[in-house]
Structure formats: structure tokens, C-alpha cells
Amino acid sequence: MKALDRILQRWRIAKAAPHIARGARVLDVGCADGALFAQLGKRIAGGIGIDPALGAVPARDGVRYIRGRFPADIGADERFDVVTMLALFEHLEDDAQVAAVSACGRVLRSGGVLVMAVPEPRVDDLLHLLARVGLVAGMALHEHHGFETKRTGAIVGSGPFDLVRHERFQLGLNNLYVFRRR
Template sequence: MKRGFSSGPLPVPCPLCAEPTQPRGETVHGPDPRVAGVPIELGSHAAAMRACPSCGLLFKRPFVPDETLLACYAASPGDNWEHDPDPIKRRFDQIAALIEKHAPGRRVLDIGCSNGALLKHLGSNWERSGLEPSAEAARVATERGISMLGATLGDLPADVRFDAILAIDVLEHLTDPDAFFRGVCTHLAPGGVFVALTGDHDAWGWRLQGNAYWYAALPEHQVFYCRRTIEHLARRNAMQLIAYRRTSHARHKPTRVVRDALRGLIHGLMRRMGLARRTPAPGWLPARDHMLFVLRGPGSA
């Protein structure tokens, strides 16, 4: 045997930074996994969780193939999304304020825009475009006056540029975040901004409940970030982090905040005692387990 040769398993490289990663146990999915309301056969996909000590990315392995997930989104029934979500509950006001403050012009693209509810909220003084794989949601967005340009970033014409590109509840679905960020940069106008909302696995409830955490237990969520990962992605793509806040996915009533926190704490403690390890934790939507941030595109410092 050669000196230094290890007979252990091959290191698993990080899908973002290619550094070696560490095991973080088995993933936890419900008994009847669904993606956007469509049943999905996971088989051996998304069986294990791994963590990258270098860039902070947490990811499921092996990934569910993009084609499988896109087929689920495309077949998703129209009632899977709220037709008119409450704009205050969904923080549309905060997102709109960030765009108003930082975008150098009025051209906005929402990636994964669903039925166009956020773009509709922005108002017609914006030149509004969307990308959405669900045919039914895209049809509603078109009816709302949104210019639908395709399903994913790859469908955009090469020369189209935007002053603001949004990815709300999108980044956690990606299997190649770096390619996605490169694509975003390609389509940002000079001085343009990228505005995103995604989960933050540094949230304390997540650390308490581990892989059973509600956000990690959704089968379509494949990669998870923390602030360090976003900073890594920004550096890699010559972008600049100009706004960042830890927040919850949506605003909820105080009674719901207390109820979910108690329920989440009990589940986390049970899990720590070795109970309910294979059961996804109950939803904890008011938790401050998301990041809302703005990155300025490359070449515009």
C-alpha cells in the first residue's frame, strides 16, 4: 500500500466550492412526499445530509434530479399556491422597498414568480417579467400582465438585462447554486441588484431539530445556506452584499409564534432524547430561519 493511501470512503466534494464535506446524518422526509402538491418517488435520492465546513453549504445527497423536480412543478395544480397571498404577511412590502431603494432602473425579473402575485404587488410602473415552470401558475401571471419569458434562467434570451432580479423561495431548490448565480450576473444590467429570500440553517430551531426541521424535511429543498455561504457566492461572482437581514418566511400572529415555538421546542427535545427521529418536525413558519438579502451585480462597485 502506498504511503498516505487511505482505504476509507472517497471524500464527497461540496457542490459549491468543491472542498471535502462531512456527513450530517440521514434526511427526514414524510411518508407521502410531495413536491408542489405532486407525489414524488424519492427512491435513494436525497437520502443523506452533508455539510461543507468551508463555505457553509448544507446539502442532500444524492440530489433529486432537476428534471424530476421540474416535472413536478410543471404538473402542479393551480390551487397549490395562494391566488392572492396577503402581501403584508408575505413581506411583499419589505421586498418592494428593497427593490425601490437599490435598483438602478425599472426592469424587474422574478425567477420562480408563481402566479405573479409579488410582481402584481409591485405595480405597473415596473417593467415586469417572470420565469415559472408551473404552466398553470404562469398562465395566471400572464393574465396579470406579467411578461413570461420561460420556465428557468436558461430560457432567457442571451441579451436581455434587468435592473433587479428576484429569487424568493428559489435558492433552496437548486442543485448548482454557482451556475445559477453566474446566470443571474449575466442578466443584470450595470448596477443591477439580486434580491433573494431563502432559509438559513444557522437558525437555532433548525440546529435544535436537525434534519427533521420543517424546512429541511421538504423533499424539493436540496441545498441550504447560511450567511457565510451567501458571502462565498458573492465573492465567487464578484458581487457585493449591500443589504442583509435575518427574518421569518412570513409574518404571523403572536399566538401562532408562541404555539409553533412551544411545539418546535418539544419536538426538538424529543429528538435530542432519541425519540421521533424519523418524523419530520411540525411546521415552524414564524421562526426567524430565513435570510432576505441584496447583492449588487459585478462590475458596479
């Protein structure tokens, strides 16, 4: 990750943080380098970070990291208060999005929260430009699959979730969605 990638990552985490209850057990899907757990620190009880491209991450009390894919590599008996998918959903193909929402419904406790950050489609052109000039790493831009952000509410709402909050941030280029598990 380059410096601008880290700034944008911290910004996404800062937007998500108010929706993650103190003492929560968190599943961070697409955890990258474990930054969410580092930024939240002792504010949460712990949880699991999962990412197929997981690199070296510092050990943290109560946090386990898995190099793998969600939901296949999460135990069937695992339960969480919060699931985060920050800059992840747009990387999934349509069928994988539906499967991920269904899996979130299974691993979240009743009343649990799904927090997502999903960029606007027009951000792809900007990220390609920033990657060309070396300001961002352009991680996995080829995986965006032309995802239309406006579909997020309908896809997640088709599962056992109610939309609690939707707001735009990062100059209107990103969206925060907060859903509660029924």
C-alpha cells in the same frame, strides 16, 4: 397554495419591495403565480417572470411570463435592473446555484440589484409539520438539498456582486439578501 403559503409569500415580497426601484425592469426567477408583479403593480416598469411550474397567471402590462428554467429560457439579450429569487436559491443544487449567480451577473445591468429570500435550514422541519397538518402546501420541500443559508454570501459574492444588506425576518427563519452588481 394555501392561505399561510400566501401570507409568507406576501411577507417575502414586502421585504424585497423597498430594494426594487420605482420604474425598474424586474426578472422574477421562480415567479410561481406572478404575485411579485401583482403586489408591485405599476410601481415597476415590468419585466419577466419565469418558473418551470408556471400556472395560470393574470396578464399584466409590461410583464411576460415564461414557463421554463433560468437561465436557459431567458434570451441572451435580456437586461434587468433587478433580479429576484424569493424562496428559490435553496431549491438549487450546488452547481446550479453557481450557474444561477453567474447568469444573474450577465442579465443584470451594472449597478443592478439581486434580491434574495433564503430560509434557514431549520425551517424545513417546521414546514414539514405545517404541511402534515394541512396549513401549507409544502411545495417542493424535497428540493431543499440541505442548503446552509450561511453559504449564500460566499456563493453570490464569488460573482460580480457586493453584499449591500442582509437581515433576518419571519421570526428569524428567513433571510433577505441584497447584492449590487459591480
